[in-house]
Amino acid sequence: MLRLVHETATLRLARPFRISGYVFETAEVLVVTLDDGTHRGRGEGAGAYYLGDDLANMQRQIEEARGTIEAGITRDALRTAMPAGGARNAVDAALWELEAAQAGVPVWRLAGLGSEPQPIVTTFTIGADTPDAMAASARDYAEAKSIKVKLTGELPLDLARVAAIRAARPDIWLGVDGNQGFARADLAALIDGLAQHGVSLLEQPLARGAEAELDGFRSAIPIAGDESLLTLADVAPAKGRFDVVNIKLDKCGGLTEGLLMAAEARRLGLGVMIGTMMATSLGTAPGFVLGQIADLVDLDGPALLAEDRQPGVVYRGGMLYAGPEVWGSGQHTPA
Template sequence: MSALTTKNLALHLKVERFPYLQPFQISGHVFTETAVLVAKLSDGEHVGCGEGAGVYFLGDDIGHMIAQASSVREAIEAGASREQLQALLPPGGARNALDCAFWDLEAKQKGRRVWELAGLDQPKALRSTLTLGASSAEKMAKAALAIDPQAPVKVKLTGDLAEDIARIVAIRTVRPDAWIGVDANQGYNAGTLAQLLPVLVQAGVAQLEQPLPRGREADLDGIKRPLPFVADESAVSLKDTASLVGRFDAVNIKLDKCGGLTEGLAIAREARKLGLDVMVGNMMGTSLSMAPSYLVGQLCDIVDLDGPTFLLRDRSPGVEYREGMIHCPDEIWG
């Protein structure tokens, strides 16, 4: 099989905006849309596509992504490869869009699927969480009843201990048999976390994502973990993975954080070697973002790929959600 042809490629960059059905609140932020960078790589016959949604907590917004992607246009059009891209740009949304475009282009040039090129088994449907944005306990309980009853439930917290406890109790009351995970999005400190943990255990919560702020990981030393702790903001790229051992039980891989499918797969495999569980998440992109993440999901214990469910409109064709599962048609990407 011939190598990917990277000579004489044309790079096209486009900004697209996808408004939400309603504002989405987490700890410290309220989102109303996702602005994505779409990268297209063409060899004159085939076109590979990728999408980046950026990383809000690192300042990786749409302007930053455009600037980064534009800075490597000359190198890419001169023949830089996907492997070389990893050194040309740091992790982030721009590299994610370009990396996924390279994968998609290579698959089309070779007449194969990306999962084959990546050495994966043929993808299968995955059980995916559906996320409840932070709101009042009453509204979140109603939302928990309105979503697919077969889907695992992910609950956004805000760091307000009393309100978060009320949210958890209300949701567990109306969904007594559901798998529930909570995401603190850096909203707690060591003191308030100690008060939250017994509530999570009593409510049968399955996992806690990112309890403390990024940069405060050492504060977890000595804290007993009565349920799995999942690193999100603390785990941006491959180089962060080893430092999670002993403080977290799992890593949440997001392709926008780590800069694409290439590094996402590397993190999943390295995490396994280190004895960590693996989760795949998303930065609220469209189905074009979910498709490569879906491949990482084939290696994961927990899957959180519900971004398109928050959008007023998604791409067509798009991923499908039914009976608690996400299905990703081949036509979307790869």
């Protein structure tokens, strides 16, 4: 038998974070602990705000599944026992860490990685603001090698934002995230303007549900699907519409599903990106494992917080590293 405990935490952001249609100042997460009387596993889930997957929903889902989980459940069985989302992500992460502790091997080895995880380049995200303020933020990320910019669907203003950031940081890889804020009629002008400023990725320009509008569209910049691509079932239909699959563990329900999505994307010739909702280092560490096999990594959640949990991930020289002390070491972890 397992014992399941869950609690909540409110994360304060270092500053308000604006995207298309939403401003974040805090984020609530669900923290799950599983123990078998000897070992324990931990996981954190934030859910997806645009799906209504809030704290109350996550708590309800986990209580509905409590009996099944505590009776003993595999990570594969969890994929059908709970719906995809933040609660399942938290439980899945706890099962990975628990299994690693029971086996005495680190999570990365259980996940089938061929070698110990290494630091990886991650994007640092700039929320929507005035062009001057966003350019200042880009300069503040002095060590960043990769920056992602939140746009709002205001086409002339958005292009001015990108131009200001590119002028401030001509050296970086630059991507933009539309967060569903644009219309199909905007795309040609948007992509032409972005290409002029050396933008390398356009993420989720159209609303979830409007994916068919990308059929036959040819873009000079790779387009990534985020809100449109939640779980493994969404990867195959992405072919011909998106070039890159943005996997977020809070959308798909955990690292177990995320690894399956990455494998399917590779099979279809699509790029693999790993992203995050607002998260502490505990919520970021499973994504770091998947990030070892991704083309693009966007795991800056802890960098946006006023305070992270400790021990935490390390950001240095534009790179991210989640050491074994953060999560999933495979060492004995007392229950």
